[in-house]
Amino acid sequence: xxxxxxxxxxxxxxxxxxxxxxxxxxxxxxxxxxxxxxxxxxxxxxxxxxxxxxxxxxxxxxxxxxxxxxxxxxxxxxxxxxxxxxxxxxxxxxxxxxxxxxxxxxxxxxxxxxxxxxxxxxxxxxxxxxxxxxxxxxxxxxxxxxxxxxxxxxxxxxxxxxxxxxxxxxxxxxxxxxxxxxxxxxxxxxxxxxxxxxxxxxxxxxxxxxxxxxxxxxxxxxxxxxxxxxxxxxxxxxxxxxxxxxxxxxxxxxxxxxxxxxxxxxxxxxxxxxxxxxxxxxxxxxxxxxxxxxxxxxxxxxxxxxxxxxxxxxxxxxxxxxxxxxxxxxxxx
Amino acid sequence: xxxxxxxxxxxxxxxxxxxxxxxxxxxxxxxxxxxxxxxxxxxxxxxxxxxxxxxxxxxxxxxxxxxxxxxxxxxxxxxxxxxxxxxxxxxxxxxxxxxxxxxxxxxxxxxxxxxxxxxxxxxxxxxxxxxxxxxxxxxxxxxxxxxxxxxxxxxxxxxxxxxxxxxxxxxxxxxxxxxxxxxxxxxxxxxxxxxxxxxxxxxxxxxxxxxxxxxxxxxxxxxxxxxxxxxxxxxxxxxxxxxxxxxxxxxxxxxxxxxxxxxxxxxxxxxxxxxxxxxxxxxxxxxxxxxxxxxxxxxxxxxxxxxxxxxxxxxxxxxxxxxxxxxxxxxxx
DNA sequence: TTGAAAGCGCTACCAG
DNA sequence: CTGGTAGCGCTTTCAA
Numbered sequence: 001x002x003x004x005x006x007x008x009x010x011x012x013x014x015x016x017x018x019x020x021x022x023x024x025x026x027x028x029x030x031x032x033x034x035x036x037x038x039x040x041x042x043x044x045x046x047x048x049x050x051x052x053x054x055x056x057x058x059x060x061x062x063x064x065x066x067x068x069x070x071x072x073x074x075x076x077x078x079x080x081x082x083x084x085x086x087x088x089x090x091x092x093x094x095x096x097x098x099x100x101x102x103x104x105x106x107x108x109x110x111x112x113x114x115x116x117x118x119x120x121x122x123x124x125x126x127x128x129x130x131x132x133x134x135x136x137x138x139x140x141x142x143x144x145x146x147x148x149x150x151x152x153x154x155x156x157x158x159x160x161x162x163x164x165x166x167x168x169x170x171x172x173x174x175x176x177x178x179x180x181x182x183x184x185x186x187x188x189x190x191x192x193x194x195x196x197x198x199x200x201x202x203x204x205x206x207x208x209x210x211x212x213x214x215x216x217x218x219x220x221x222x223x224x225x226x227x228x229x230x231x232x233x234x235x236x237x238x239x240x241x242x243x244x245x246x247x248x249x250x251x252x253x254x255x256x257x258x259x260x261x262x263x264x265x266x267x268x269x270x271x272x273x274x275x276x277x278x279x280x281x282x283x284x285x286x287x288x289x290x291x292x293x294x295x296x297x298x299x300x301x302x303x304x305x306x307x308x309x310x311x312x313x314x315x316x317x318x319x320x321x322x323x324x325x326x327x328x329x330x331x332x333x
Numbered sequence: 334x335x336x337x338x339x340x341x342x343x344x345x346x347x348x349x350x351x352x353x354x355x356x357x358x359x360x361x362x363x364x365x366x367x368x369x370x371x372x373x374x375x376x377x378x379x380x381x382x383x384x385x386x387x388x389x390x391x392x393x394x395x396x397x398x399x400x401x402x403x404x405x406x407x408x409x410x411x412x413x414x415x416x417x418x419x420x421x422x423x424x425x426x427x428x429x430x431x432x433x434x435x436x437x438x439x440x441x442x443x444x445x446x447x448x449x450x451x452x453x454x455x456x457x458x459x460x461x462x463x464x465x466x467x468x469x470x471x472x473x474x475x476x477x478x479x480x481x482x483x484x485x486x487x488x489x490x491x492x493x494x495x496x497x498x499x500x501x502x503x504x505x506x507x508x509x510x511x512x513x514x515x516x517x518x519x520x521x522x523x524x525x526x527x528x529x530x531x532x533x534x535x536x537x538x539x540x541x542x543x544x545x546x547x548x549x550x551x552x553x554x555x556x557x558x559x560x561x562x563x564x565x566x567x568x569x570x571x572x573x574x575x576x577x578x579x580x581x582x583x584x585x586x587x588x589x590x591x592x593x594x595x596x597x598x599x600x601x602x603x604x605x606x607x608x609x610x611x612x613x614x615x616x617x618x619x620x621x622x623x624x625x626x627x628x629x630x631x632x633x634x635x636x637x638x639x640x641x642x643x644x645x646x647x648x649x650x651x652x653x654x655x656x657x658x659x660x661x662x663x664x665x666x
Numbered sequence: 667t668t669g670a671a672a673g674c675g676c677t678a679c680c681a682g
Numbered sequence: 683c684t685g686g687t688a689g690c691g692c693t694t695t696c697a698a
Contacts, residue, residue, distance in 0.1 A: 001470060003675055014685045019677060027683060046470070050387050050446030051675035054690045059383065061426070061447070069415055075408030078427075082402050086431060091443070093394070094415065094425040110424070113383030113691080114394070137334060137379075248611060278581060280613040336691055347669045352693060360667060384691035387674045446675080669698080674691105682685080 002043045011039035022047065062301060063115035065095035065107050066143075067123035070218070071245050072273040073290055077143070080294025081119060088302050090116075097123075112138065117301045119143055141301045144293065145188060146315065153304065153314040155297040159189050159270075162286035162320040163196025166240050166268045169284070171204055173328050175238030175266050178205075181215040181225045181250065183242040190217070193242045193270060211236065215246050222249030230257050237265060238328075244269035244276050244285055251279065251327065262330035272323055281326030288320045335376045344372035355380065395634060396448035398428035398440050399476075400456035403551070404578050405606040406623055410476070413627025414452060421635050423449075430456075445471060450634045452476055455521075474634045477626065478521060479648065486637065486647040488630040492522050492603075495619035495653040496529025499573050499601045502617070504537055506661050508571035508599050511538075514548040514558045514583065516575040523550070526575045526603060544569065548579050555582030563590050570598060571661075577602035577609050577618055584612065584660065595663035605656055614659030621653045 008018035013032060021028045021036040022045075028036075039045075053059040064081060066074055078092075085092055093115050095107035104123055111118060121143035142154035170178050180197045183190025194212065201210050213228060215221035222241060226249070229236060241247035247269030251261050261267050262281045269276065272287035296316055303310055325331075341351035346365060354361045354369040361369075372378075386392040397414060399407055411425075418425055426448050428440035437456055444451060454476035475487035503511050513530045516523025527545065534543050546561060548554035555574060559582070562569060574580035580602030584594050594600050595614045602609065605620035629649055636643055658664075 001675095004677095005675080015676080016678080016686075017684055020684085023677085029683065032684085044470075046442045046445045048446035048675050049443060050383060050392065051690090052446070052677075054383055054387055054675080054692095055677040057690070069408075069412045072405070072408070075402075075405070075411075078408075078411075079402045082427065091447070092427040094411075094427060098419060109379045110382060112379045113381035113385070114424070137377075252611065275608055275611060278585065278608055279611050334691095337693095338691080348692080349670075349694080350668055353668090356693085362667065365667080381691050384674090385693075387676095387691080388693040390674070667698105670696090672693105672695085674693090676690090677688105679688080680686090682683105 001048075002045050004045070004047070007036065007040045007043055007045050010043060011036045059114060059116050060089065061091040061093050061115045062298070062305075063093045063095055063108075063111040063118045065104060065111075065118065065120045066097050067104070067121060068097065072275060073243070073245070073271055076273065076290040077121075077294040080291035080296075081298045082294075083291070084295040084298035084302065090302075117141070117305050119297055119301055121145065139301060139304045141297045141304065143297050153300055153310060155293055155300060155316045155318065157189070157288045157293065157318050157320055159192035160196045162270060162288070162322075163193040163240075164200050165320075165322045166270070166284070166286055167197050167200040168204070169322055169324065170238045170240060170266055170268060170328065171200070173238075173266055176205065177208060177211070177236045178238040178240055179211045179213060179225075179229065179234070179236045181213045181221065181239065181241040181246050183215055183217045185214070187217070190215075190242050197240055215242055217243050217245060219245050219249040222246035222251075223253050226250045226253030226257070230254070230259075239265060239267050241267070241269045244271045244273045244283060247283055247285070247327075248275060248279055251281075251283065260330075262326050262328065266328040268328055276323070277325070281331075284325045284328040285323050286320045287323040288318065293318060334381075335378050337378070337380070340369065340373045340376055340378045343376060344369040392447060392449050393422065394424040394426050394448045395631070395638075396426045396428055396441075396444040396451045398437060398444075398451065398453045399430050400437070400454060401430065405608060406576070406578070406604055409606065409623040410454075410627040413624035413629075414631045415627075416624070417628040417631035417635065423635075450474070450638050452630055452634060454478065456519075472634060472637045474630045474637065476630050486633055486643060488626055488633060488649045488651065490522070490621045490626065490651050490653055492525035493529045495603060495621070495655075496526040496573075497533050498653070498655045499603070499617070499619055500530045500533035501537070502655055502657065503571045503573060503599055503601060503661065504533070506571075506599055509538065510541060510544070510569045511571040511573055512544045512546060512558075512562065512567070512569045514546045514554065514572065514574040514579050516548055516550045518547070520550070523548075523575050530573055548575055550576050550578060552578050552582040555579035555584075556586050559583045559586030559590070563587070563592075572598060572600050574600070574602045577604045577606045577616060580616055580618070580660075581608060581612055584614075584616065593663075595659050595661065599661040601661055609656070609658070614664075617658045617661040618656050619653045620656040621651065626651060 004018050005015050008015040018036050021033040117139040119141055122145045142152050144156050146154050182194050198210050213225045247267055251267050254261055259265055269283050269285040272285045276283040276285050337351050338348050341348040351369050354366040450472040452474055455478045475485050477489050479487050515527050531543050546558045584600050587594055592598055602616050602618040605618045609616040609618050
């Protein structure tokens, strides 16, 4: 591992000068610089970013902590983040996540000294259980979560109104017995979506009870729900799944059982993952522009790191839109 | 930012002792340790991993450099890598990629001092154009690429035999005029797949010429190819796309135009991305287990970092299998 | 068992 | 414009 010291020696200058030349600081004679660059090239010198960040107190990396890496939701998110971050010439450090709050806290801690800022998507609804921003001591933007103690910037989706939109839409399409497949109980997105569903039902279908099947945002929950619905001979004419992943597998299962989705039963999801357009019938869903969610959060963090004090817009709530497709209209593919 | 020095002072010990206690080195009295831990907790001390890696010459992070972040191929890959790496308690540093060889070289360089090892997926066929392993000076495993100068370990898929399998299968299913949609010209996977197609055609359908449409592994290429095929009134009864992404969009476009995929035209892809099973008809494709590809490479790197000299198995070539589905059998969904 | 001190590789300050 | 030098925060000999 050749260090800057060896380059300096080879070029016959001090390390200070070598450093300046290599970093493009203009206060170096053209010929000194040439000598240094030649030596660096000769020795195949590559700067040690770790050491550099220690002195500069700046790592040019930002950390991303996600609860999972499964499915298109997260990959789209990462892609969005990368888009914003790449423009700023920074690296992306993916934290070890896999779930629990404790692990997340650990992941956050292990990021200190490695990154300049953090993008954190809490595994469950209580962001503050991660310890508050003051504890982390590092600029942070929350992904898809709102801090109780409103002092951490965040970017999130308006789950509640999104859920309302789908539910209203299903009713408009004639559905009267709408089943909801929920997300994990502790998940904030999930509970907001459920609340939207409940409220619309109460307002517009006051004579019926909500029917809620437990889910977990994973595909198997979709399949299980389908089985449940099929076996129990439930009365239902529409299903609103708390996310697309579950909706997609639910649909597949229903179709397999001979149910004509879009006609016999309407199905809708939430998130608008790419897959939603590819399946047949295409899935009606709430379009949240996940990629943009990621890049917005990243840009916000970038501004934060730039010293900008983002006042009013320290919290962005993205309003989703309804993407109406064949799974609720019965239009032919 | 509280440092270990402050913790030591608060506990009334030297930084050396503090360091030892905090790192669980047993050569510390129980009571000294208690004092130190109390102080650390009190001050909310979090170790600075950057500084630590400088002295220990070990970062506990591995770098991943991919040419792109688009589509399920890469996300599955990252997921596979993460699975292996998480077990080892290491972080994942995603390099800035977005394409060109120069950018990739830069990305690799900027990883020095940040990571202990590298997983690199070269943007094009010539891995050695990245400068050889000796230049990087850092343990590296190549993803989905074989080095010319055989001294860098790698994990790759046997594209050639995979392509042969699909092509044979299409012929077995009765296809006689098989169109191939290729990947990027400079891409090694792409050219190997094309070669497999060519060879089988020559061997078994010597009276027909290969028909090759240019592609780029992106969905738009699939759509474009479909248009081309439809407009030109080509003679064709099967399409083998160099990856699933293109196959999927091609299929969608054909279906929209009234072509019955699986009957009028057989379609097959390569990779077996999750999406392949969800579309209708399900896509026949070459199953490469991308996730495993990623985790194998990561585990290989981990062993390398562990000082193990992986002799014979310094290069793994994963043999793909054929996943026959409705897009080439016409079986009902 | 503990402390002092020498770095890890680099940047930045202060003189010259 | 260039060189010496003091750290960045931490680990790790080497003595005590």
